[in-house]
Each structure stands twice: as structure tokens, then as C-alpha cells.
Amino acid sequence: MAARLAQVEGAEHTAMLGLGVYRPARVVTNDEVAGPIDSSDEWIRTRSGIKTRRFASDAETIVEMSAAAGRDALAAAGITADQVNCVIVATSTWLLLTPAAAPQVATQLGMNHPAAFDISAGCAGFCHAIAVASDLVKGGTAKYALVVGVERLTDAVNPTDRGTAFLFADGAGAVVIGPSDEPGIGPTVWGSDGTQHRAIRQDKDWMEFFNEIDAKGADAVRPYLAMEGTAVFRWAAHSLKTVCLDAIASAGLTPGDIDAMVPHQANGRIIEIMARELKLPQDTALANDIEHTGNTSAASIPLAMEALLRSGETKPGTDALLVAFGAGLSYAAQVVKLPNWQ
Structure with a gap:
């Protein structure tokens, strides 16, 4: 055996x-x-x-x-x-x-x-x-x-x-x-939509760039980040409500239980739409770090958490909804207890 x-x-x-x-x-x-x-x-x-x-x-x-x-x-x-x-x-x-x-x-x-x-x-x-x-x-x-x-x-x-x-x-x-000792990170609701892969992308792959160098020399143009802003806006504004509600429900909570929301800092208008669609309580602290930090992609959520805690609008240990979306298109959301910060 x-x-x-x-x-x-x-x-x-x-x-x-x-x-x-x-x-x-x-x-x-x-x-x-x-x-x-x-x-x-x-x-x-x-x-x-x-x-x-x-x-x-x-x-x-x-x-x-x-x-x-x-x-x-x-x-x-x-x-x-x-x-x-x-x-x-x-x-x-x-x-x-x-x-x-x-x-x-x-x-x-x-x-x-x-x-x-x-x-x-x-x-x-x-x-x-x-x-x-x-x-x-x-x-x-x-x-x-x-x-x-x-x-x-x-x-x-x-x-x-x-x-x-x-x-x-x-x-x-x-x-x-x-x-x-107690749950501090709720279940993650995540996924992807490969049909939207061109919405946020590198505009050419590296082999294409290398071939351009061979053909054009110094006139070759390096790859850059490209984005179809309208497509991203529409997708986020209309597709993330369900993701957020599923994350809240998976944590055993209701929108009324959420003390703070920390969305990816993609665009101020998207942040406002998401908060309104979820019908969060009026006193829910809403991270809006994009005003002074811009869109920092994967760094966006932790930077926004720190800005919200530093402002005093919320404090460590409160229940916060994190939600992010980006290239892929990929998305994820979870409810967490906000951490100590320094």
C-alpha cells in the first residue's frame, strides 16, 4: 500500500x-x-x-x-x-x-x-x-x-x-x-473577459518591434500602452455592480454593512457611478485618491487605502470593499478588514 x-x-x-x-x-x-x-x-x-x-x-x-x-x-x-x-x-x-x-x-x-x-x-x-x-x-x-x-x-x-x-x-x-483570529479577507470574486483584450493593451509585441528595428533602424517606434477609453468606461460602469454585490454577499454582508469602498482609481466618473449603483450608505467612506495620484494600475488599491486611512474618514479594522479591473480584461473584488498602516 x-x-x-x-x-x-x-x-x-x-x-x-x-x-x-x-x-x-x-x-x-x-x-x-x-x-x-x-x-x-x-x-x-x-x-x-x-x-x-x-x-x-x-x-x-x-x-x-x-x-x-x-x-x-x-x-x-x-x-x-x-x-x-x-x-x-x-x-x-x-x-x-x-x-x-x-x-x-x-x-x-x-x-x-x-x-x-x-x-x-x-x-x-x-x-x-x-x-x-x-x-x-x-x-x-x-x-x-x-x-x-x-x-x-x-x-x-x-x-x-x-x-x-x-x-x-x-x-x-x-x-x-x-x-x-477572525475573518479579515472575504472570498474573492474574480474573473476575466478575453473578448475585451484589446481595450487595454501593449500596442505591439516585442517581436514586431524587433522586426521594425531590422527594417527601419532608428525610425522604429517602441511599444506603448494603448487604451480604448470608451470601451473600458462602458464595461466597468455596467459590469462591475454584480461583481461587487457578489463579493459583499460572499462575505456574508449586505451593502449597508460596508464601511468603506476602495475601488481601483481608474477614473473619477467610474468611481462615482460604482458607488451610486451599489446604493451604499451615505456615510460610507469612498476612496478618491485618483485626484492627487492618478491611475497607478496595480498600485492603485493600496495607495487609495492609505490615503483613505490617512484622511481619517475610516480606520483600521473596518469593513471595506476592494474592487479592481484592468487589462485582460481582468477583474477582482473582496471585502476586507482595513489594515494597520504606516
Whole structure:
């Protein structure tokens, strides 16, 4: 008879134990980005809700920003680096096919050789990584996991593209996920719609670019991020209500129980529509960090969580709905207890 394999038991419940963020030093106004796209501060504010955003310097790399956010998340959680068993970095702007950024982030933080890998789910990447990390802790594969959402979208955006240049920005946010005495991360409702894959995309693949270099030399145009803004707006405005309601119900709650909502900071108008469609209570705290941070894709949710906590509109331990959507199209939502922050 074959021997029976031993099983590892994990935590019954998980929670986000600590939050840290990194915002690049350089603040960029609408006037600065408006010139190359023949736009204006008023046009940008009206269509996106953005007033300023942050652009990273050459020294503020994916690894450096991730490590800075991760360091503060560990401190807020009261966890040391050598206790972390897994690092997950959610990003779409790590411009190497291999190796991943996560092992370098772990080393930068002085960790003791944890598992470390990147995931790419566009702007929904952070919520995807939360789901994976929570399940790893519940399954016993890790006791503590560090999840980072980080982007340098200024590396991927054409500054003369009227559809994207004013929207996207840079930054990083991180949370420590570990065992909890009570449920702190509800079931994740997630999915994808590949029929909408062209809505947010890289406008050419790397082989196409290499072939252009061979044919055109210095006249070849590098790949950039492209977006069909109207298609994304319609999809998000009309498709995410069910995802959000399913996430709330899966957590055993009703919309009236939600203390805060932290949606992906894609567009100010989308945020308003989502809150209205869900009929959340009037006193529900609504993250609107896009006004000063822009759209930072996978970094958007943790940065918005920190801004909401810092404002005093909500506090650690309250029930918050996280929801994000992006390239793929991919989407994810979960109800969480907001973490301690630093």
C-alpha cells in the first residue's frame, strides 16, 4: 500500500496585518502633461478627476519603490522580514521578461530566501495577489506573505497619446497577509473577459518591434500602452455592480454593512457611478485618491487605502470593499478588514 502523504494545516482565517506605500517625490500637474497632448487642466479634471499625479525618477525603480512600501508594511504589521515566506509582486511595468522583480524585492528587504514571484493582471493585479496570498496562508504553504502592487507607468505611456498620457502615474503599495483570529479577507470574486483584450493593451509585441528595428533602424517606434477609453468606461460602469454585490454577499454582508469602498482609481466618473449603483450608505467612506495620484494600475488599491486611512474618514479594522479591473480584461473584488498602516 502506498504511504499516505503528510498534509500541512494552515490558518483558519487571514487578514491584511499591515500596509505601507511609496509615492514618488515628483508631483506633476495637469498643466505639465497637457501641452504634448494639446489639452488643458480643465479638460483633464472634467474627464478623469485628476489634479496631480506622481512620476518616478530614475532612482525610484520598481524594486526600490516596492522595498520601501514593503518595509513600512512589515513595520505596521509588527512582522520581521525573516518571518515572510512568500513575496508576490503585482505589476505590468517590470520591463524584463525574466527574471521576476519579486526575488530582488525580497533580497532588498533582507528576507530569508522566501518564495517570490510576479503576477500580471493589469490594474486588478493587487486584488488577485491578495486572493493568492490569503489562500497560501490558509493552505499552510506560507505563514506570512508580502503582497506588493507597483508600477512605473511613465515607462510605458507615450507622452503624446491624448488617451493615456494624462491618466497614468507611478507608485507602490504593500500589505502583509497572515493568520487572524477572525475573518479579515472575504472570498474573492474574480474573473476575466478575453473578448475585451484589446481595450487595454501593449500596442505591439516585442517581436514586431524587433522586426521594425531590422527594417527601419532608428525610425522604429517602441511599444506603448494603448487604451480604448470608451470601451473600458462602458464595461466597468455596467459590469462591475454584480461583481461587487457578489463579493459583499460572499462575505456574508449586505451593502449597508460596508464601511468603506476602495475601488481601483481608474477614473473619477467610474468611481462615482460604482458607488451610486451599489446604493451604499451615505456615510460610507469612498476612496478618491485618483485626484492627487492618478491611475497607478496595480498600485492603485493600496495607495487609495492609505490615503483613505490617512484622511481619517475610516480606520483600521473596518469593513471595506476592494474592487479592481484592468487589462485582460481582468477583474477582482473582496471585502476586507482595513489594515494597520504606516
